[in-house]
Amino acid sequence: MQLTGKNINMRTVTLEDAEFIYLMRQNQNKTKYLSKVTGTVESQKEWIKNYKEKEKEQKEFYFVIESKSEEKLGLVRxxxxxxxxxxxxxxLIKEDAPKTTAIESALQIYEFGFYNLGFKKSHFDVxxxxxxxIxxxxRFGAKIIHENELDYFFNFEKSDYVKIKEKYKRYL
Ligand SMILES: CC(C)(COP(=O)(O)OP(=O)(O)OC[C@H]1O[C@@H](n2cnc3c(N)ncnc32)[C@H](O)[C@@H]1OP(=O)(O)O)[C@@H](O)C(=O)NCCC(=O)NCCS
Known part of the structure; x- marks a missing residue:
């Protein structure tokens, strides 16, 4: 599965990405707000094998964000x-990735979720x-609908996306 952006492509992870994912998740200052991944490159491979079953059933999609020259820039799920x-x-995006990588990858996720998968809303916690x-x-127009001690829970509607898409079309 591949999504084609303006300056990036996003393709679903394979076993060969285990080391990249492992190294990305080890980066101490970048993963402060992500759940801890323990183990080794080997256990990351096991995790990917398990994930690949979910991907087959279209229950989950884990993407490597890449430049057009296939340099790995980040991850998103x-x-x-x-x-x-x-x-x-x-x-999770590498420190030295081009500046537009974050916006472009978020747009690709919304295109995929709202148009390819056909959902009406998106939810996520930060x-x-x-x-x-946050x-x-x-800035995208997502709204905090709930919070607990640890997290804010966001909601973002397809109708909000349709509006904001116009503003961001140069990144698509
Ligand atoms: C989350 C993450 C992938 C976002 O990527 P990022 O590159 O840090 O994103 P930024 O918000 O800095 O956006 C990149 C650039 O686009 C700009 N930008 C972002 N949103 C924009 C918008 N709506 N309109 C215009 N410009 C925008 C930013 O200003 C920034 O440019 P600048 O560096 O000149 O200020 C990255 O910070 C990361 O890997 N974080 C660690 C893991 C994490 O916390 N993940 C999220 C868990 S919920």
Whole structure:
């Protein structure tokens, strides 16, 4: 499965990405607000094998974000499909990736979720304190609908996306 963006492509992960994922998830300052991944490159491979079964059943999609020259730039995951809403997260981009990678990958996720998969809404949670990411989602028009001690819970409607898409069309 591959999604084609303007300056990036996003393709579903394979076993060969185990080391990349492992190294990305080991990066201490980038993973402060993500759940801890323990283990080794080998256990990452096991995790991917397990994931690949879910991908076959179209229950989950885990993407490597790449440049057009196939340089790996980051990761992002679509999962927890409910009636009319999909969740996305595990979003992680390399420090030295081109500046538009974040916006482009978010747009590709919404294109995929709303048009390819046909959902009407998207939901995701962001750790309190992860202010840059909270601001990113708010600029897109996502709304905080709930919170607990640890997280803000966001909702983003397809109708909001249709509106914002016009503003971001240069990134599509
Ligand atoms: C989350 C993550 C992938 C976002 O990527 P990022 O590159 O940090 O995203 P940014 O918000 O800095 O956006 C990139 C650029 O686009 C700009 N931008 C972002 N949203 C924009 C918008 N709506 N309109 C215009 N420009 C925008 C930003 O200003 C930034 O440019 P700048 O560096 O000149 O300020 C990255 O920070 C990361 O890997 N974080 C660690 C893991 C994590 O917390 N993941 C999220 C868990 S919910």
């Amino acid at each position: 679509v999962y927890d499909f409910q009636d009319d809403s999909f969740c996305w997260g595990s979003w 750790r309190k304190g992860n202010n840059k990411v 601001a990113f989602h708010q």
